[in-house]
Amino acid sequence: MLTLATLLQDPSLELELLVAGADGSLDGAALWVHNTELPDPSPYVREGEIVLTNGLWQEQTTAADFTRNVRRAGAAGIIFGLRAQTPETPQALVDACEELGLPLLEISTRVPFTAVTEAASALRADQRRDALVGMVRRGDALAQAISHGAGASGVLAVLRREHELPLAVVDRMARPLASAGAELSAEQRRLVAEGLARHPPPLEVDLAGEQGRATLFLVGAVGDTDAALVCLKPVTELSRQEQDALDQAARFLSLEVAKQQAVQAIELRFASELLDMILSGTRRAAEVPDRLRAFGVDPTGELVVLTTAFADGDESTLPGLSETVGSFFLDQSLAVVVAGGSQDVVAVLQRPRKELHELAEALLRSIAQRFPGRRAVVGLGEPAATAQALRQPLIQSREACRVLRRRQGQAVASFNELGTHRLLLGLQDTETLRNFADGVLVPLREFDRRRDAELETTLKAFLQYDGQYAATAAALYVHVNTLRNRLAKITELTGRDTGRTEDRVDLYLALEADELAQG
Incomplete structure (x- = not known):
């Protein structure tokens, strides 16, 4: 130098x-x-x-x-x-x-x-040569650590051979992936995750307490920031050589994160396929036990289904909810299949010894720690005696979750505890639901297909706004007279008067039955 x-x-x-x-x-x-x-x-x-x-x-x-x-x-x-x-x-x-x-x-x-x-x-040339040689040697060591399956901990071990720095790796779900010379609390990991969620992420974060400011070296996979290599020192206290080494290590950590994401994507796809198998009924019921075994779930005993979602107002699941649910059950030493959808997360597992409501309450506490300020709910289905009998509990669990999202106060409930019309519909087989829904809705859909009239959309909005003409027209961006004409056409095609309570019930149940039949 x-x-x-x-x-x-x-x-x-x-x-x-x-x-x-x-x-x-x-x-x-x-x-x-x-x-x-x-x-x-x-x-x-x-x-x-x-x-x-x-x-x-x-x-x-x-x-x-x-x-x-x-x-x-x-x-x-x-x-x-x-x-x-x-x-x-x-x-x-x-x-x-x-x-x-x-x-x-x-x-x-x-x-x-x-x-x-x-x-x-000459000194500059020697310095650059030494830095290049050091980078190549470090790169070889990092590549060897990754290829031998040492993971994030192996990457940190390579770094610590050269620089005695307090290091940790935290992902955007605030999960600790590795640490060396540093132990971050759950609150500190949350602060790191909040930093990663900002656009662009900051160079430093204040971890509060004795730790003070820490430097973040971003770890990305497929263009996104998925984790951070955290050095518990402010950037002003890091030498140029230390910064270069940490930056290089963060790039190798990207490979490890990408590998983990690929594995998770495969697991998520298989989990989603399992739900499709269950919902298909007897047609694919024979495939369900083998798929459960692939996730370590014993299909021979009683099985339960829990569905988790954020309360009404959070229309879609946040990134990380599936991982949080999966991590919770793993921490409980319970084998589980976790499938994340657009609006809920479904968990299928063998019936635990712990009472199911108690387990669901503990799950909600875990979610609250990861997503402070968000209200989550858990819907429970009745236990399934066999893997082939999971369809009904799955539907029940999802429906219970759906109802809880709309209610205030109650956060955990089974399907049978809620006393909703969906309970009656859920007792029907798919064919019965489909026949009832089609008998009411097919004329509307045929007319919509020919005229692009949006009658079914209008009916859903009219029932959603409790038959209020002004509110429905405003939601659809149409004049009230246009709405009245559409409702008159719905009455003509279905034989059910949208102004009568009895006929409105038929129309509403048809829409609900159609949704249930689709799974």
């Missing part, structure tokens, strides 16, 4: 130290060397450069002013070159450097400034 101390150690330069400057000045990294005879070189000298001068500025300014200008530029120090006209370094320059704490070296008349430049170039 180029420093005044390394230049002093080169005997060919014949340098002599006159003023050491402030503590550590000689060992501080120097940017480059700058030859100048200007009385005020501050506009041209970069911070960290070593100023080379023969003192020709003495005819235009004093040593004190020249030194102050050099100091103002943030130079690393001054090398004064002796010449025949100036066989000794001016005492005024020595005194000024002493006063300002600026290092001052003297070079003999036998050595030109070009020798200093050549020495600086």
